[in-house]
Amino acid sequence: MVDHQPTSHRSTGLRALVIGALTIALFGTSALTAYADDLGAQETAKQNQIAANAVTIQKNQSALDLAAAALKTSQSDLATAQTDLANKQQAVQAAQAEDNQMAADLQTAEDTLAARQADLATAEDAVTKGEAALAAQRDQDAAVAQTAAQQNTSLLALAMLLNGGFDTATLNYQVQWTTTVFAANETAMQNLEVAQQQLQAAQDAAQQAKDAADAAAAAVATQKAATAQHLAVTQQAQADAAAAAKNVAAKVTANQQAQTDAAAALKQSQDEQAQYEADLAVIKQQEQAAYEAAQAAAAAGQGTPGQAAPSSGTFFQRPVPGPVTSTFGWRTPPIPGASSYHEGVDFASPCGTPILASAAGTVTYAGWNGAYGNYVAINHGWIDGSYWSTGYGHQSKIAVSVGQTVARGQVVGYEGSTGVSTGCHVHYNVFKNGTLINGLPLVT
Numbered sequence: 001m002v003d004h005q006p007t008s009h010r011s012t013g014l015r016a017l018v019i020g021a022l023t024i025a026l027f028g029t030s031a032l033t034a035y036a037d038d039l040g041a042q043e044t045a046k047q048n049q050i051a052a053n054a055v056t057i058q059k060n061q062s063a064l065d066l067a068a069a070a071l072k073t074s075q076s077d078l079a080t081a082q083t084d085l086a087n088k089q090q091a092v093q094a095a096q097a098e099d100n101q102m103a104a105d106l107q108t109a110e111d112t113l114a115a116r117q118a119d120l121a122t123a124e125d126a127v128t129k130g131e132a133a134l135a136a137q138r139d140q141d142a143a144v145a146q147t148a149a150q151q152n153t154s155l156l157a158l159a160m161l162l163n164g165g166f167d168t169a170t171l172n173y174q175v176q177w178t179t180t181v182f183a184a185n186e187t188a189m190q191n192l193e194v195a196q197q198q199l200q201a202a203q204d205a206a207q208q209a210k211d212a213a214d215a216a217a218a219a220v221a222t223q224k225a226a227t228a229q230h231l232a233v234t235q236q237a238q239a240d241a242a243a244a245a246k247n248v249a250a251k252v253t254a255n256q257q258a259q260t261d262a263a264a265a266l267k268q269s270q271d272e273q274a275q276y277e278a279d280l281a282v283i284k285q286q287e288q289a290a291y292e293a294a295q296a297a298a299a300a301g302q303g304t305p306g307q308a309a310p311s312s313g314t315f316f317q318r319p320v321p322g323p324v325t326s327t328f329g330w331r332t333p334p335i336p337g338a339s340s341y342h343e344g345v346d347f348a349s350p351c352g353t354p355i356l357a358s359a360a361g362t363v364t365y366a367g368w369n370g371a372y373g374n375y376v377a378i379n380h381g382w383i384d385g386s387y388w389s390t391g392y393g394h395q396s397k398i399a400v401s402v403g404q405t406v407a408r409g410q411v412v413g414y415e416g417s418t419g420v421s422t423g424c425h426v427h428y429n430v431f432k433n434g435t436l437i438n439g440l441p442l443v444t
Helices: 009-027 029-150 153-163 168-299
Strands: 324-326 345-347 354-356 361-368 374-383 386-398 411-415 426-432 435-437
Touching: 029 168, 029 374, 361 386, 374 411
Parallel strands: none
Antiparallel strands: 324 345, 345 426, 354 411, 361 374, 374 386, 386 411, 386 426, 426 435
16 A cells, blocks of 8 residues: 555646755755656656556456356355255155145054954954854754654654554654654754854954954055155255255355455455556656756756766666567566556576666665565666666665665676566666656667
């Protein structure tokens, strides 16, 4: 975070003009040069803040996209889980209805069992009575047979005939008695046969009643087991579906909060970026005001001509001998979040390669500088009528300090990959009259 400017950009720019004029009046162009150096360092620092915050914005945007995707997925899962729960609840209702029907069927089966058990008791009672009747009939038949044997009328009639002690009436009576005895024996045998048949029928009925009772009892047991299992399964399914729906609902809530947090973080970083860019615009206005004030001072004869450009060779000393790996201007960002517009030139050499000052000047910044990592800024002052400064980023080690005077080609640090970097290189900035320009033509 940075301190926000309390006044408008225009009023700040006007104030910079006033400060520039007062500085010239009070201290001359040397103080103005230091003031411009400070503005250059501020601009570099602010640009680094913007570059670093661009990475943060990209990360926050990615987090928001992931949170939104997760929320969408969990909402879909929740809809599926709620549908499944509704289906399970309907299944439970159907199972309960089926359970009620099974309960009715169970009651019917139990009633049938009771009836079969009653039939069995009746049949068993009939068997008992049949066995008693059969025994009584056998006793009666035995008595008749005994009487017939004791009163054998055929032998008695023959004896009377042989003895001559009979008459026609007596003979007729004896014959009639014999006929009656034989008829009684025949009836007794018929009754015995009927009793035996009734007993057999009673025994068969009893067996059938027992089989029916056993079958009814088995049906009741099966029905009870099926009812209990069916209800247990459906109730468990409903419980599982309810638990799943609860878990997914919790995920939806968590993902909604994650999305809210990500959106808030993105907005904060975007707001910070807007403020950084506004701050940078103010700094550039101040730099322009300082440059114009310096030009006015030079025109009034209050300044010095500064140093001259080299009579031979390149305008500036190349910072390292390595090749150019990224030019000034529009490019494909080397890493997510990096700016598509490259405000500098990248030179690649092995890590630890000495970094050389482009021209004589004064070190205005030496330290950590956000995305640029270890950074050195040098104010070269006026060279051939223009005001110049340079910057050197991603150093592994800084070899100078603020306020130190350096010569052209002096070691100011060593190549590295600090800050936002994909490998060892030097990020080289060149400012002309407060404006960042392509420095490659100046060192080629």
